[in-house]
Each structure stands twice: as C-alpha cells, then as structure tokens.
Amino acid sequence: MLSKSxxxxxxxxxxGDRAYLIGTQDGDFPDMGEHVPGEMGGLWAHPIKLLDGxxxxxxxxxxxxxxxxxxxxxFNEHTFHLDGxxxxxxxxxxxxxxxxxxxxxxxxAAPRELTATLVAHTDLRPxxxxxxxxxxxxxxxxxxxxxxxxxxxxxxxxxxxxxVGSDGPVTGEVGPHCRGxxxxxxxxxxxxxxxxxxxxxxxxAEVRYYVAGSDRSRExxxxxxxxxxQSADSLYAAKLRRYEGIDRGGRVLVPDPDxxxxxxxxxxxxxxxxxxxxxxxxxxxxGLPEYPWWFGxxxxxxxxxxxxxxxxxHRLAVETLELLARVSQxxxxxxxxxxxxxxxxxxFHPGNAQETPxxxxxxxxxxRWTGDSEFLRRIFPxxxxxxxxxxxxxxxxxxxxxxxxxxxxxxxxxxKLLDTAVYTYEALEALAELAPEAGEDPAFVRRCRxxxxxxxxxxxxxxxxxxxxxxxxxxxxxxxxxxxxxxxxEEAIRTGRHHAVPHLRELQERARRLPPDQETGxxxxxxxxxxxxxxxxxxxxxxxxxxxxxxxxEFCGHxxxxxxxxxxxxxxxxNTGVQAVxxxxxxxxxxxxxxxxxxxxxxxxxxxxxxxxxxxxxxxxVQAWTGYGLFWPLVVMLGIRPHAAARELCLGWPNLPAEWxxxxxxxxxxxxxxxxxxxxxxxxxxxxxxxxxxxxxVRAPAGMTIRMVGRTAMAGAVVRFxxxxxxxxxxxx
Numbered sequence: 219m220l221s222k223s224x225x226x227x228x229x230x231x232x233x234g235d236r237a238y239l240i241g242t243q244d245g246d247f248p249d250m251g252e253h254v255p256g257e258m259g260g261l262w263a264h265p266i267k268l269l270d271g272x273x274x275x276x277x278x279x280x281x282x283x284x285x286x287x288x289x290x291x292x293f294n295e296h297t298f299h300l301d302g303x304x305x306x307x308x309x310x311x312x313x314x315x316x317x318x319x320x321x322x323x324x325x326x327a328a329p330r331e332l333t334a335t336l337v338a339h340t341d342l343r344p345x346x347x348x349x350x351x352x353x354x355x356x357x358x359x360x361x362x363x364x365x366x367x368x369x370x371x372x373x374x375x376x377x378x379x380x381x382v383g384s385d386g387p388v389t390g391e392v393g394p395h396c397r398g399x400x401x402x403x404x405x406x407x408x409x410x411x412x413x414x415x416x417x418x419x420x421x422x423a424e425v426r427y428y429v430a431g432s433d434r435s436r437e438x439x440x441x442x443x444x445x446x447x448q449s450a451d452s453l454y455a456a457k458l459r460r461y462e463g464i465d466r467g468g469r470v471l472v473p474d475p476d477x478x479x480x481x482x483x484x485x486x487x488x489x490x491x492x493x494x495x496x497x498x499x500x501x502x503x504x505g506l507p508e509y510p511w512w513f514g515x516x517x518x519x520x521x522x523x524x525x526x527x528x529x530x531x532h533r534l535a536v537e538t539l540e541l542l543a544r545v546s547q548x549x550x551x552x553x554x555x556x557x558x559x560x561x562x563x564x565x566f567h568p569g570n571a572q573e574t575p576x577x578x579x580x581x582x583x584x585x586r587w588t589g590d591s592e593f594l595r596r597i598f599p600x601x602x603x604x605x606x607x608x609x610x611x612x613x614x615x616x617x618x619x620x621x622x623x624x625x626x627x628x629x630x631x632x633x634k635l636l637d638t639a640v641y642t643y644e645a646l647e648a649l650a651e652l653a654p655e656a657g658e659d660p661a662f663v664r665r666c667r668x669x670x671x672x673x674x675x676x677x678x679x680x681x682x683x684x685x686x687x688x689x690x691x692x693x694x695x696x697x698x699x700x701x702x703x704x705x706x707x708e709e710a711i712r713t714g715r716h717h718a719v720p721h722l723r724e725l726q727e728r729a730r731r732l733p734p735d736q737e738t739g740x741x742x743x744x745x746x747x748x749x750x751x752x753x754x755x756x757x758x759x760x761x762x763x764x765x766x767x768x769x770x771x772e773f774c775g776h777x778x779x780x781x782x783x784x785x786x787x788x789x790x791x792x793n794t795g796v797q798a799v800x801x802x803x804x805x806x807x808x809x810x811x812x813x814x815x816x817x818x819x820x821x822x823x824x825x826x827x828x829x830x831x832x833x834x835x836x837x838x839x840v841q842a843w844t845g846y847g848l849f850w851p852l853v854v855m856l857g858i859r860p861h862a863a864a865r866e867l868c869l870g871w872p873n874l875p876a877e878w879x880x881x882x883x884x885x886x887x888x889x890x891x892x893x894x895x896x897x898x899x900x901x902x903x904x905x906x907x908x909x910x911x912x913x914x915x916v917r918a919p920a921g922m923t924i925r926m927v928g929r930t931a932m933a934g935a936v937v938r939f940x941x942x943x944x945x946x947x948x949x950x951x
Contacts, residue, residue, distance in 0.1 A: 220483075220826035221288040228824045229259070229839050230287065230294050231506050232318070233490040234311030234457075237263040237431070239318055240507050243287035243825075245296040245307060247271020249403050251507050253346040256403045258507035261429060263316035264495045264561035265345045265353070268380040268431040270402035272338035274307070274322060276300055280399045289826040291461045291486050302327060303417075312453040313460065314494075317442045318429040319450050324415060325422045332415040336427055337398045340380050341406035342373040345511075347564035357405040362390035368443060369409040370436065378432070379439040385426040385447065388413045426450065434496075460530075464489060467528035468849065471882040474811075474875075477848075480818035483827035484845045488524055491842050492534060495561045501538035505831050505838030514542060514555045514573035515625060516843050518580040519792060523845030525587040526853065528887045532588040539581055540593070543600050552612070553604025571613055571622030572638040574604040575645030582648035589862025589889040591655070598656040605645050610669065618642070618672045619693065626691075626744045630702040634693040634737075637746040639677050640753050646670035655863070677750055678757060681739050687763035689747045689756075690739025696729035699740060703729065710785075718784045743773070743783035745793035751800035761804045768797065769809060777833035778816040789833040791817050795847015802854035802873075810851050811875040817847055852883060857917070862889030867941075869904065869916045871924070871950060872897045894945075901927065905945035914941045922950045 226244035233239075240259040241247045247270055251258020254267075261269040274281050284296035284307075293310035306323040324332065340360070344353035353376070360371030368383030369392050388411045396408025417423045428450070430442035446453070470481040493510055494500040502524070503509065504516040521535040546556045549565045555577040557567035578601045585594045613620035620642060624635040650666035681690045703726045710718040725740060732738065741747075750756040751764060768774065773783040778794030780786045798813035817829055824835040829844050831837035857870020867888065872895070874881050880898035884907075891909025896902070906912060918924040918935045925933040927947035939946060 219288050219290045220822065221286060222822070222826055223286045225824070226284060226287055228835075229507065230289065230825055231490055231840060232292070232294050232309045232311050233492075233506075234313050234315070235492045235494040235500070236314060236316040237261065237268075237311050237318060238490070238506070238510070239309055239311065241271060243294075243296070244283040245273075245281065245298065246283065247273075247398075247402070248400075253508055254343070257341065257343065260341060261318055261431075262345075262510070263431040263433070264493060264510065265348070265498075266378050266431070266433045267341050267343050267345075268316075269429060270339040270341045270404060270406060271398065272320070272336055272427070272429075273398045274305070275333075275335040275337065276303065276305070276324075277333050278335075281305060287826070291465070292457055292489070303332075310454065310457070312446070312450075313457055315442050315445060315453070316431045317446050319446060319454075320427045320429070321424055322427075323422050323424045324417045326417045327419055329416075329418045332417060334413055334415045334425055336382075336384075336409075336411045337396055338369075338382055338409040338411075338429070339398055339402050339406050340371045340409065341402070341404035342371065342376070342378040342380060343404055343406075345561050347560050347566060348562055350564040351562045353562055355405055358407045360392045360407060360409075362392055366440065366443075368440075369411065370440075371407060371409065372436065377434055377436075379436050380429065380431045381436075381439045381443045382409050382411065382427065382429050383443055383447065384411055384413060384428070385450075386413055461486070461489075463530070464528065467531070467885050467887060468526045469882075469884045470852065471880075471884065472878040473880075474815075474877055476815060476818045476821070477811075480814075480821050480829070480848060483821060484523075484829070484848055485527055487828050487840050488520075488527070488531070488842065488845055490840055493561060498561055498563055499537065499541040499544070500534070501541040502534055502842055504843075505841040508838055509558075511558065511560045512538065512541060512545075513558050514546075514569055514577055515557070517542060518573070518576040519795075519846040520842035520844075521580050522583055522853075523843075523847070523849040525583065526849055526858075526883075526886045526888075528885075529890065532584075532590075532887060535584045536588060536590055536593050539577070539584060539597060542577065543597055546604075547600060550608075552608045553600050553602070554608045555604060570624055570627070571609065571620045572624040572635065572641050574609050575638070575641040577601070578605055578645035578648050579641060582652060585652065585863075586860050587862060587888055589865075591863050594652060594656060594863075598652060601645070601652075602649060602656075602658075605642070605649060609642065617676060618669055619676055625746055628706075628744075630705060631692065633698060635746070636677070636681050636689055636691055637749045639673055639681065640749040640755060643670050643673040643677065643755055644753050646673065674755055677755055678760065680737075681750075682760060683739055683741055686741055687760075687767055688741060689750055689760075689764065691742040691744050691747055692740055693737050694740060695735050695737050696732045697734040700726060700729045715785050715787065717786070721784055745773075745779055745781055745783075745796070748779075748793075748797055748800045751803060752796050754803045758804060761800075765801060765804065765806060765809070775833075776816075777820060778813065790831060790837070791820075791829050791833060791841060791844040791847060794833065795844065795850075798847050798851045799854060802851040805873055807855055807873055807875045810855070811877065814848055814851060817844060856883070856895055858886075858888075858895075860888045865889065865910070865912045867893075867912050867914045869895075869914065871917065871919050871922075872902055873919075900949060902948040903945050904941060904948070906941045906943060911940050911942040914939055914946070916948060918950055925949050925951060 249256030281298045286297040288295040298305040304325040343355040356375035396410040428446040432438035491503040624637040707722040778789040801810035825839040831841040859868040892907040
C-alpha cells in the first residue's frame with residue numbers, strides 16, 4: 219500500500235468495472251471536472267451518476283479533513299481525527315455490480331457510544347452527451363424505506379435509482395434539508411442515515427454502508443443492495459484474489475526500484491479503467507475523471523501495453539477493439555474508426571484520419587498475442603474496408619497519403635500528416651501479414667505490400683528534412699500553409715508563447731518564397747515527428763539524427779518529451795512513452811530507460827500509484843496509454859514477436875540497459891500460455907510456465923552465434939527449438 223499526508227486535495231478513485239468513486243484524498247467530494255461541468259467526480263455507474271458524495275457526522279460534528287490517505291491496489295483509506303477518536307474510512311467497488319462498499323472504523327481511548335450520521339447527496343444524471351440519446355436530467359426524489367432499512371431515491375423523469383443502506387439498524391430520511399458540509403451542484407437530494415455505535419478501548423468498532431444503483435429499475439437497484447449486504451466479504455475476497463493474479467501477471471524484476479514500482483501499479487491502473495455498460499459493451503476506458511469512456515487512439519496505444527499482462531487482459535483487448543469496431547460501423551459504415559464513444563452510445567467524433575490505420579495496427583498485435591482466430595475473422599473486414607476503401611480511396615490522392623486530422627488536434631492540421639502516413643504504412647503491412655489467415659488471396663497481399671512500400675518511400679523522402687535532421691509534421695503547399703501559419707502566430711501571441719513566433723514567421727517567409735502550389739514538408743515540431751522511429755520505418759542514419767536532436771532541451775523537459783518543441787509548455791506520458799519505444803527500436807536502450815524513468819518518477823506526485831496524463835501532475839490522474847510507454851519498450855528490447863494461433867514465438871537477443879542486470883520478466887501471457895524471460899551474466903533463459911509446447915526461434919545479434927547450453931549441436935545465428943516445461947538456456951559467442 220502507498221500512503222501520503224500532503225497534497226490531500228488531490229484526487230483518487232476506487233473502481234470496479236460497473237462503478238467507480240472519485241473524491242479527494244482528504245475525504246471530501248468537491249465538484250470537479252469539465253465534460254459535465256463540476257460533475258465528473260462522485261459515484262458513477264455508467265451511463266448515469268449516482269451520488270455527488272457522502273460525509274459523516276459523529277455526535278453532530280462533521281469529520282474534519284483527513285490527515286492521511288492510503289492507496290491499496292483496489293481500495294482507499296482516509297484517516298480522520300476528531301475529539302479523541304481515530305476514524306478510518308475505507309471504500310471499494312466490487313466486480314460486476316453497480317455498487318459501492320464504505321466502512322468506517324472507530325478507535326477510542328475511552329469507552330463511549332457514538333451517534334454516527336451518514337449524509338449522502340444524490341445526483342442521478344446522465345453522462346456527457348446524454349441529450350443525444352434522449353437522457354434528460356430531472357430532479358431527484360425519494361424516501362426512507364423502513365422495511366428495506368435503506369434510502370431509496372429516483373430521478374423523477376427516468377428509471378434511474380440509487381439505494382443507500384447499512385449493515386445494521388438505522389433511522390433515515392430523504393430530502394433537500396439533508397445537507398452535507400458544503401453544497402454540491404445538480405438536481406439531487408439529500409439522504410440522512412443515523413445509527414448508534416458503541417466503541418471500547420482496544421476494540422475498534424466498524425460500520426458499513428452500501429450504495430447500489432440502476433439505470434433501469436428500482437428492483438435492480440434493490441437486488442444489488444441485497445447482494446452487497448449478503449456477500450460483501452466474499453466479493454472482497456474474490457476481488458483480492460483477482461488482483462493478486464494481476465500483480466503476478468507480467469511481473470518485471472530489475473534492480474531499478476522506481477521502474478519496478480511503476481510496472482506494478484500501472485497494471486492496477488489498467489484495471490481501474492475497465493468500463494462495462496449493459497447495452498453498450500465492455501472495454502478499456504481512456505482516463506479519469508474526464509475520459510471514462512472509449513477512444514480509438516487511446517486504445518490503439520494502451521492495449522499494446524496491456525497484452526503481456528495476462529489472459530484476462532487479452533479478453534479485455536479483444537472486447538475493446540470489437541466495441542470500437544461495432545460502434546464505428548454503426549456510425550460510419552465505411553470502416554472509418556471513431557474517435558470517441560460515450561457510455562450511452564453517443565459518438566462525439568467520427569474519427570481522425572490516423573485512427574483507422576492505428577486501429578488496424580492494434581488489431582494485428584492483439585491477434586498475434588492472443589491467437590483468437592474468431593476475433594480476426596470478425597474484425598478483418600472492417601480493417602480492410604477502413605484502410606483500402608475509406609482511408610486510401612476517400613481521403614488520399616494518388617500518392618497514398620491521406621488528408622485529415624491526426625493525433626495532434628490543432629485547428630488547421632487537416633493536411634497530409636506524418637503520423638497518419640506512418641500508421642498507414644504499418645496498417646498495410648499488418649493487412650498483408652494477416653491476409654492469408656483471413657482468407658485473402660496472394661493478389662491482395664501483393665497490393666498491400668506495394669502500397670506499403672509507396673507510403674514508406676514517401677515517409678523517408680518527402681517527409682524527411684535533411685537540413686533539420688528531423689521528419690516534417692506534414693506535407694502541404696504554401697497556399698495551404700500561409701493562412702494557417704498566420705493564425706497560429708496570432709494564437710501564440712494571444713496566449714503569451716512569444717518564443718514560438720520567430721519560427722512561425724520563418725515558415726511564413728519560406729512559404730512566400732516557394733511556388734504556391736509546390737507541396738513540401740513543414741516542421742512544426744509536434745511530438746508526432748517521432749512516429750517513423752516508433753514504427754522502425756526510418757533508416758538508421760535518419761533515426762540517430764532525429765533521436766539525438768529530440769533528446770536535447772528543444773524537445774525534452776524534466777518530466778518527459780514536450781508535446782511541442784515549438785511551444786515547450788506541456789508534457790504527456792504518451793509522447794514520452796512513444797519516445798521510449800522509438801529509442802528501443804534503434805537499440806538505444808539506455809535512452810529508452812531514461813524516458814521510461816521520467817514517467818515512473820511521476821508515479822506518486824499526485825495520486826499514489828498513478829502517473830498523471832499530463833506530466834508531472836495534472837490532467838487525468840489515471841490514464842490508460844501510460845502503460846504503452848512502460849511495457850511495450852520491453853517487448854521491443856526482447857524482440858518478442860508471437861504468432862499465438864500457430865504456437866510460434868520469435869525472439870531477438872535481449873538488448874537491455876546495463877542497470878537491468880539481472881533481468882526477469884515473469885508470467886508473460888501469450889496465447890493460452892505463460893512465459894518467463896530471464897537474462898543474467900550473458901545467459902538468456904526462456905521458460906514455458908503453463909500451456910502446451912511452442913516452436914521458438916531466437917536470432918543472434920549481427921555477427922554472433924547463439925549456443926543452446928547443454929546441446930552442443932544446437933548453435934548458429936538463428937536457433938529453433940521446441941519449448942516445453944524444460945527451460946532453455948542460451949548464450950552468444
């Protein structure tokens with residue numbers, strides 16, 4: 219567990235797949251968030267919110283701010299002190315139920331009987347964009363049900379319900395006069411539950427409260443309350459066992475404590491973001507508190523980091539991609555992958571140009587790691603349609619470079635973007651690799667290879683800027699760029715980022731010197747100029763020039779890679795993580811480790827055990843794509859290339875940072891099996907921990923020979939063997 223006693227106004231989450239609670243570490247529930255202004259905290263059971271928060275009075279006095287916060291893998295604790303009492307509040311959310319369990323533990327030096335009064339404020343309201351699906355908020359109303367021993371509240375105009383009860387006899391009332399220590403927004407009402415609690419020295423007393431909700435019926439909410447009352451202990455034990463499995467899965471052991479701790483807790487972060495919504499599906503959300511729903515770009519990064527961690531995570535990856543595919547086809551019908559779908563099914567944006575090929579890249583890796591042939595059969599048609607029939611037909615001209623917005627969502631960047639080109643190349647290669655198993659003929663494979671070669675050539679000729687030693691952000695004509703550059707200059711001045719103005723003016727001067735219709739590359743210094751390096755598509759000499767420059771102060775801040783080397787004012791875990799992958803792709807593993815450490819060192823700055831979306835400590839306090847920049851570099855360093863459906867595994871020789879001696883990656887999930895990879899003193903050991911035998915191929919570094927220890931006949935630049943339950947040890951000469 220992780221504890222802190224400072225900055226307790228920072229947020230936390232207690233999460234399950236059907237509900238989550240967000241508050242502050244001092245025990246309060248202030249209004250927070252932007253998408254639904256002031257309403258992104260509290261208790262949510264998507265697609266509705268249940269509570270703004272809850273507070274406790276002891277003998278008529280509100281508990282003060284907590285003095286200590288403790289984060290467990292799936293629960294939180296707050297420690298309060300009041301009038302000789304120590305009160306510890308713990309909350310957790312069970313798996314599979316839209317409910318919450320809260321306990322208060324009272325310790326006193328002298329015997330006393332307390333009156334404990336829980337006050338909760340309901341706010342039954344829809345998720346963001348609820349109005350698009352007919353979800354319109356109305357005032358809450360309710361009453362205390364004596365026979366149920368619970369407060370029962372509904373939204374006046376909708377079948378949305380929340381029920382709050384305890385584990386012992388209470389008296390209760392419901393109404394706007396039941397107020398907490400401060401007002402909260404919305405059209406909710408108040409709940410007040412009172413009970414007596416005897417406390418004796420050395421015998422702490424505990425009181426539990428249960429919150430259950432439904433967006434369908436009173437009966438469903440009451441049934442959830444009954445399940446919590448009857449089975450809270452067994453539900454807790456089941457969740458604890460599941461988290462012990464998460465902890466074991468994909469466990470990294472290196473003498474690098476900051477990274478080891480980050481590897482462990484980011485696995486828990488992934489689980490905190492699982493959203494299951496009846497009628498919509500189950501998938502990995504993007505971030506909390508602002509983005510609990512499902513995204514194209516975020517998933518395409520985050521799921522790759524998830525894959526090595528367990529078979530449960532494999533299922534989640536498949537479910538997430540199939541949810542996105544299903545909603546995308548219902549919305550667009552042409553293979554285009556959406557940008558964002560809310561938990562009520564409302565689609566905010568039909569999808570940026572780069573999201574469709576990026577999705578195909580994710581599909582490729584999820585299939586290769588899971589071996590789920592049925593998943594491939596179901597999803598390959600939308601991948602084929604999205605890249606060939608939409609991206610390269612509707613969005614591209616004859617050069618195979620699609621136009622449209624990419625990852626960087628800046629007004630005016632709807633041109634031929636580098637990130638779209640790079641992911642298009644990777645998507646075409648993925649389609650070619652997957653085609654035979656999807657039933658496509660050799661002509662389809664040749665077509666994809668030819669298109670991929672054309673895109674790769676464009677990336678390394680038309681986008682490469684030899685005078686800069688960097689790739690251009692985009693291709694455009696001066697006629698297209700001049701009005702955009704002028705607008706961006708005005709915006710830089712308006713926002714006080716005057717240091718960006720000289721470069722923007724230089725680009726305008728260049729645009730005026732060139733023929734107005736001459737398409738050329740333009741360097742805006744957005745972080746996506748590292749995507750050719752992430753994909754390994756850059757020649758080594760280009761890669762080393764670009765990586766070297768991007769490691770300097772022009773692009774690199776204390777906590778990671780700037781979103782923009784032009785503005786140098788914001789850093790995110792995703793662009794820092796992509797840079798770590800890029801360094802690993804070109805064997806610069808010491809540099810990759812440094813980028814990974816920049817992420818890891820933000821782990822406890824805000825919410826213990828959770829790097830923030832924006833480094834070091836703002837934006838969403840839990841973010842799914844952070845895992846990509848921690849776990850995927852390991853895949854690259856070990857050269858892991860699975861084909862789980864064929865039970866084939868290709869490995870490179872480990873290329874690891876010097877600090878990682880010894881190295882072990884245990885319980886790595888591939889297909890239905892689990893592997894370990896260990897490296898120490900020049901010896902590489904590969905073990906199959908569970909599952910039927912695999913065919914393994916290991917390639918030596920250039921100019922070297924691999925020898926299988928104990929098998930004198932098995933040596934060469936490439937060795938192939940059947941891996942069963944007997945570990946195989948390898949050395950190079």
